[in-house]
Structure formats: structure tokens, C-alpha cells
Amino acid sequence: MSLLKQSIFLSLLLLSSSFAQHPADLIIPKPQSIQNLQGEFSLNTQTAYCSDSLLANNALNYLQSHLKQSSRYTLQKGSCGGDNTIRFEYAQGKFPKQEAYRLHIESRSVTITAGDEAGFFYGIISMMQLMDAAIWQTTSLPNAPRSWLLPACLIEDYPRFEWRGMMLDSARNFFEVSYIKKFIDRMAQYKLNRFHWHLSDDEGWRIEITHYPLLTQIGAKRGDGTKLPYSAFPTMKGARRGVESGYYTQQEIREIVAYAKARSIEILPEIDLPAHSKAAVTAYPDLLLDPLDTSEFRSVQQISDNTINPALQSSYIFIDQVISELARLFPFGYIHIGGDEIPKGAWQKSPAVAKLIQKEGLKSLNDVKGYFFERVDEILAKHHRTMIAWEEASQAEAKLRKETRFMAWKSPKSGEKLVQKSRQVIMTPVQYLYFDQQYITDKKEPGHTWSSPVSTQKVYSFGSVANSPYLKGVQASLWSERLFSEKIADYMVWPRALALSEIAWSDKKRLDWEDFKIRAYTYGIERLKVQKINFRKSNRSD
Ligand code: ACM
Numbered sequence: 001m002s003l004l005k006q007s008i009f010l011s012l013l014l015l016s017s018s019f020a021q022h023p024a025d026l027i028i029p030k031p032q033s034i035q036n037l038q039g040e041f042s043l044n045t046q047t048a049y050c051s052d053s054l055l056a057n058n059a060l061n062y063l064q065s066h067l068k069q070s071s072r073y074t075l076q077k078g079s080c081g082g083d084n085t086i087r088f089e090y091a092q093g094k095f096p097k098q099e100a101y102r103l104h105i106e107s108r109s110v111t112i113t114a115g116d117e118a119g120f121f122y123g124i125i126s127m128m129q130l131m132d133a134a135i136w137q138t139t140s141l142p143n144a145p146r147s148w149l150l151p152a153c154l155i156e157d158y159p160r161f162e163w164r165g166m167m168l169d170s171a172r173n174f175f176e177v178s179y180i181k182k183f184i185d186r187m188a189q190y191k192l193n194r195f196h197w198h199l200s201d202d203e204g205w206r207i208e209i210t211h212y213p214l215l216t217q218i219g220a221k222r223g224d225g226t227k228l229p230y231s232a233f234p235t236m237k238g239a240r241r242g243v244e245s246g247y248y249t250q251q252e253i254r255e256i257v258a259y260a261k262a263r264s265i266e267i268l269p270e271i272d273l274p275a276h277s278k279a280a281v282t283a284y285p286d287l288l289l290d291p292l293d294t295s296e297f298r299s300v301q302q303i304s305d306n307t308i309n310p311a312l313q314s315s316y317i318f319i320d321q322v323i324s325e326l327a328r329l330f331p332f333g334y335i336h337i338g339g340d341e342i343p344k345g346a347w348q349k350s351p352a353v354a355k356l357i358q359k360e361g362l363k364s365l366n367d368v369k370g371y372f373f374e375r376v377d378e379i380l381a382k383h384h385r386t387m388i389a390w391e392e393a394s395q396a397e398a399k400l401r402k403e404t405r406f407m408a409w410k411s412p413k414s415g416e417k418l419v420q421k422s423r424q425v426i427m428t429p430v431q432y433l434y435f436d437q438q439y440i441t442d443k444k445e446p447g448h449t450w451s452s453p454v455s456t457q458k459v460y461s462f463g464s465v466a467n468s469p470y471l472k473g474v475q476a477s478l479w480s481e482r483l484f485s486e487k488i489a490d491y492m493v494w495p496r497a498l499a500l501s502e503i504a505w506s507d508k509k510r511l512d513w514e515d516f517k518i519r520a521y522t523y524g525i526e527r528l529k530v531q532k533i534n535f536r537k538s539n540r541s542d
Pocket of ligand 1: 340341390409
């Protein structure tokens, strides 16, 4: 089909949708099973709700806040037997999978059945996707609908993967709390459930640690006149040489964690260790660097001395304290400790490391890295947390607990190798799921070019990854060196995240690019427009 014909076809499809919506055309990610029924349910000012479980509260509150925003009313509590009612029914043990739900829309009532909080939430998300896109609006419009028609249907649904993630790098460029909330909310709308938050790197330390105030006093500022003058890319504030600063206070972190929890999202905090630590070692050189170390090296990003020394007791005391504050702030059972890209040459001329090698009977610097990850794992265990790390840490895998999860980023193959060793893996391969890469190779496109372009179709194609009990899920990663505004960040994510959502949730055998493309480029895009998200406009596969 020519581009013109394709856009006429898509516009007609969209127009006709206002009259006869086919439920299967509307929902992203595609449900596991959907059956069209006769009739429609009208949600209006007279509609009531009833619920037999506190587990439905997040779902109910989410619907109520959107109704209030769009139509300026909320549902009143009613009896479960009545007509014109939305019922939340708890069904313990009825579903074979976690996060599952059943959504039954009949002309007289809607029933959402689930066995856990996430299931209720996803039932509501699917229901809202069946409503006019105006339900997603972020500012009240004067002519917003007062009543909403929902096509009758029966949906039975559950996720393919337990881990459906997105990573945002707040270190290279700092994102305000308001943007972090938007990012999380938009993930929830597409049943993504793990927000991986990259909170430290060479260019910045972005989380308040009360025991080490210099981490943010020194480590959260870069540019001229600061101690972190390094800046390979301009900062979000625009000027290449301007001062860029920002960090999240512990109070803000608590607020964001609660905001995510209300949307069935767990937050995975990442402190990148031992490399990518220029901000930390600049703030606390006496604790984290061997003063006699004369090694000269640069990271792949050309940064010198960005690595914490693994032979100092003070390094582990520092890490222990940081992990203890993280564990208090983030209830999720996992903490990401980085582990990627330890520069060649680091520690080579550190007398402290030479001594450690001798004392511990280590054979090489590779063994030193293994020693470091093992010690960090012990610290995590003490704080009742499990390690997640970039795939490089897997060289020490034999010594790390079996619940440890590795994020495979270099290629799908590196992840598959770990799966074959019966190690738990989350796939975020750069060739398919790095959202910092350009969509297509074009000088005018924002984004990195150091890997290959990642089109929306390329993202979708990763749904063919083989299932395994050790493959815990998939994640898109959004590094921020080139994210010079929130608008650019939006552009890099949307519509690629629609494809991510579907490959993370829908069973492999239900994936169909042609079918997805119609849903994504009609209703999907319509929802993005209503929310004023700066998505990349294209009717094509890129
Ligand atoms: C990475 O891209 N260095 C994990």
C-alpha cells in the first residue's frame, strides 16, 4: 500500500470506530483471549460501583480520577446485585497466573474479576482502552463526554512475562519529579510493571543519601565551576558549558514509590558500581579511591578515574550504607548495582589491589571484579535484597546467588547463553530495545547512532525470543546523554513503547505486526495525542 493510501485507510478506520468499535481493535497489549458479545454498556452519572476486596482500590481510584478529570463526576458506591454497576470481584486461586484478570462487559453491568491488585488494575486499564480516548485526557476539555459506551465482550487475560520494564537514565540528564510521574503513569497504561531507575553515573549522583551529603552537594552538579566539569554532550538545560544540577530528595522518592505502587509498578533503583562512578568518587575520593593508584585509563565514554576501588574496606562501608538507605526507600526486593563497562586498565597500578590479589589468592583483575560482585552480593543479602546487574557481572555468576538477575544488553545471544547456564535473565538488547538509539538512520533524527537503528517494527520483532523459565522478561532502556528535553524523551519512547508493551505481555503465538500496526497507528496514536505526548509521527514501520 502506498503511504497515501495507507493513511486514508487508517483515517477511515478511525472515523468508523466512533460508531462500531470492535474490542479486539482497541486494546494494546493484545489480550490472550477476547470474545465479542452483543450490546453495549453505558457508563454514566448513574453508574455505581461495588467491590468485595481492598485489592481493587488502586483500580477503582485510577478509574475515578480519570472520570473526574474527563467528565467531572465519579461513581457512587452501590449494591453488587444492581444494574448499571461496575463490579470488582475477588477470585482467590481462580487464575493460574499472577496479574491475570477477567473483564466481562454486558449491557447491564461490567464485572472485573482478579486474584491480585495488579489483575484488578489491568482489568480497569483494558476497560478504559475500550472507552473513547478522551478518558485519557490530562486537561479537562469543556465538551468532554458525560457518558461512555463500552462494547460488550469477555476478555480473559494474563501476561507472558513477569518483568515488563522500562529504564530511564536520570543521571546523564536530570528529569523533574513531574516528568518521572508521567513516565510511570504512561507505562502503567500499557501494563508495563517495572520502572528501572538509573540514579547514578559519571555525570551525576541523583538521589539523596543522608549519610553522605556530598554525593548530591558535589555529585549532582556538573559543568563550569563545579567539580564535575565533564560534559561530552550538552546538558538538558541547553548550553554545552552551563551548570546542570538536580537530585531527588528522600521525600520525593517516597512519593514516587507510592505513585508507582498505585499503578502496579515496582521501582528498581540502580546505583552503577564499580565503574560509571565519577560523580561518587569525586564526592568521596578518600573513601573510594586508592591514593597510591597510578593507573591511567579511560572509559568507553572517555572518562578518566571513574571506578571505585575494590580493595578498600571503606568502599564496602560506603556501599553498605548506600544500600541500607536504598532498601529503606524502595520496598522492591531487587536492587540494581550496575556492573557494566569496567574500563580496561582500571586498578592495574593500585597497590591496594595488588595486596588484595595476594591475600585472597586471586589470579587476575577479572577475579578482582568477581570478588567485588561477591562482596556486594553479601551486602545486598544482609539488607534482604537480591542483585540485578548488567550482564558483565555474570563473569562472577558461579559465586552469586541463584536468584540474581542479569540484564543482557549487548545482544540477545549473550542473554541466551546465560539462560542456558540456568541463570535468570532480563533481555534489553541494544539492537532491539535501546530506546536511546535512532528510529532510522537520519541526521535529522534525535538519538544515538553507535548501534543500529531501532524501529518500532524492530522492537516488535523481538517478541519472537524463545520462552524459558529463566527468561524473566524484557525491558526497554532509555539512556539520556542525548535527551536534551522532555519532548525528545517522549519522542524516543513513543510509539516504540506500544510495541514493547505487546511483546512483554501477549503470548508469542498472538503477535502479529500487521494487526498490531493498525491498532497502534489508530487508537494507540489517538490516545497519545489526547495526552499531548510528543510521539514520533509515522505510518510506516519505523
Ligand atoms: C550499558 O549500556 N552500558 C549497560
